[in-house]
Amino acid sequence: MSKIKITETLDKLSSKSAVKYGVYLTAVMIFFALILLPPILGIIIKWDTIDYVLTDAKLVAQALNAIENSFIIALLVSALDVITGVPMAWLIARGKSRWLNVLDTFSDIPFIVPTAVLGYSLLLFWSEPQGISSLFGNSLISPGWLLVMLLHFTFSYPVVVRVIVGALLDYKMEYEQASRTLGAPPFTASRTITLPILKPSLIAAFILAFSRSLSETGATIIVAGLFENGPVFIQNMKKTWEAGGSQTAYEGSTVFASIILIAISCLIFATIRIFGPRLKLPVKRVWPSVERRLSYSNAASSRNSITLLIFFAVVLIPSLFVALPAFEAIFTDTFPAALSGSGIWGEYWQSLIISYLLGAVVTVLNIIIGLPMAIIVARKKFGALPSAILDILVNIPLIVPSIALGVSLKFFWAETFVFIPEIWLLIFAHLAITYPYFVRSMSAAVERISVELEEASRTLGAKPLGVFRTIILPLTKYSILSGAIMVLTRSVSETGATLAVLSPGSMLRTAPVVLVDWVRPKVPKLPATPLEIGLGCGFLILFSFIILLTLRLIVRGKGRY
């Protein structure tokens, strides 16, 4: 049968509502079966291990303390992110200098640095003798809560800036101009008009930063020192178990910490969702002379300077600091050794291949099962309420600490299908973590396409699949591409869940896992040298940067119609 015949047959089939809804229903079922339910069931399976924790008052206190730390850090970091992200986004979106394009690209860099590498980079920069501490004689910031906060700020800042820049670019300037013509200086105009109108985006940025801070594991482990937040607590319990401790204690603590983390985050997100839109910023009162002074000359330029200082000193330079020894390594034996794959490098290159293969598989799976879900959510295919509920459910994996997600997935699959290959566990874990990002960005892209275009296509004789092929797909192909790259980079940098899923001594260790191992070696192993670590991180950053750059070149100026 020719290709045209096949598409024709498929098109005809798609106009049967049984087939159409069959496809949508399958997507929903796969979502429940592979992404949403396994981690939940995994926790339920191990429910009785909680008893072990509850009888140990010391353990309970330790867990609660860690969870409390998680929320305090997440709240502080997300608030700081939004406060400092707004001026930065403003500068990028509104500034007229050519250099801002460069700044724009720079601001994405921390996003592509795998978080475990980022953690190590920050550790080097802030607390090791070769970093900024060399200026002060001793360690400026030791591993602990402050470094964790800095780390979380660094990796969530680019996401926050990206969201706000997008919102600012979509924003109708006329509102602000109207405010100016009515007598408001720039500061007053942005405070009373622009920011309140952009509030939904600010809330979205806050939630993204918050959930990312709650769930990040890989990098946090590296900089935490003795400090514990939820994910670090779970990881520490796992290490105790691996060193010969009680397995029930580990399982119980994971279940206990995960449930509390998930429950409280749900509560917080629900609160934000309900009260966020009603939250009034102090709009009414205006202090003309003060606000006028804040609008012009000194105030404005010092605001920009502080913004840039924060960006370079706290975000960009610390994230790339780890790559500096990589340059040095190029001129030593380390570089040829790395390229030849001898010693620890054999394991490194293997892990890199595993990382990117895994990322590719997860990306393809996301497109296949995520696209129909995005359309269901965007077009309310199952009616308003079910679609809204699906929308919320899709986002749940975002708030689960990645290590908890990995652990509970392992609980579930190991109990139900004892002989499931480890690679499947890895794929499921990465799928669960990346799926919300993909569906969310795709449903936003589909929503931007006017329904009228679809209707026009239908009146011209296109069948539902034809509409998808000829309208939706061409109009969203750049969004699919950027969504795919986001999935790929996220998967390649994922650490927490991967650590949790892998059994000790597994052959499937991904690049971030290997790097974490180099940085925090287990006792019998010799540590990697700083040059080796720098080079290992450098390669990973380089590859991710090439991917990001390629995406930018392909997508530039397109994607919006």
Place this chain on the structure above:
Amino acid sequence: MWRSLTTPDVRIVNITKKFGKITAVDNVSLHIHDKEYFSLLGPSGCGKTTLLRLIAGLIKPDEGEIYIGDKLVNDAPPEDRDIGFVFQTFALFPHMNAWDNVTYGPRVKGYNMKKAETIGHEVLEMVRLHERLDAFPSELSGGMMQRTAVARALAAGAKLLLLDEPLGQLDAKVRNELRYEIRKMVRDLDLTAIHVTHDQSEAMAISDRIAVIKKGKVLQVGTPNELYMKPKSIFVAHFIGESNFLEGYISNISSKGATIELRGGIKVEVTNREVKKGERVVLAIRPETFAIERGMKKSKTSLLGAVEKFTFEGTNIRYEVRLENQDLVAIVKPSLTEEWFNTGEKVTVSFPAEKAHVFAYPDVGLKEEIAVE
């Protein structure tokens, strides 16, 4: 007293504004008198909105000077120019209700609540919009949104009102009503108003004076009457009202005027004397200045032809007459007071020599010269 005391005039001196390679406003100079209702009229993309935004300070000129009153305002930000601006899309703040929108100006100027409220009530009274104060913009009709937008601009207390296609998004009926209301308010409050529009009938109906703009240049400034009666260019003759254009050349010049030989050798006489013999020209005649009668009666200002199309438009009847030389002219006659002619009827159309305008044939060609896009 919350309004500015003096009504300013606006002087624009050699203003140029470029966007990349496009010159949106090209060396424009204008003087808008105080208490004048002034329209910037032109096709879309002609630069009229850019000019208004330059006056408001929303964009800055590349060259030239702008004075509001006696003050050079080139470097003044919009909030210091003491203006009221009404946007085409209304730009009502979506997160505030009508009342908060209207009192926004007084509040950001730091007036106390009581004073802001007094002002709010006063302007809402003016636009007759008292019953829907707590409605959000999304809940208001187009006309109500526009009233709110005007009220908001007035409440800022300025005596210079800038209106950017303020009626463009409204239904025809509402548009006609509102344009006279705005005109009346401007007069009652002694404001200077600058009104941007592409609708010539709107500009004609409300303006004291109009500047016709094309491709960033001011072609002509004048009262509606002047622009209609004495257009200085083919474009103005075409854009203000309507004109028939007949091509020809000057075959003779006499003490009374000139003789134009149209296509096909038809000769007509006009009173215009600012032409040279042999010059290629365009004769512009308004559809309503033609007289039409049965039969073929050749004279020095008449043309022979046959009715090709007849359209009943209500107030008027519109004929399209194919002349002997195959040129087509449109003629408009009142339907109630004049005789009707049928399709196919042989007719003579004539025009008063002094009401025909003669223009040099444009270098770019006639079609390009009158193109509005």
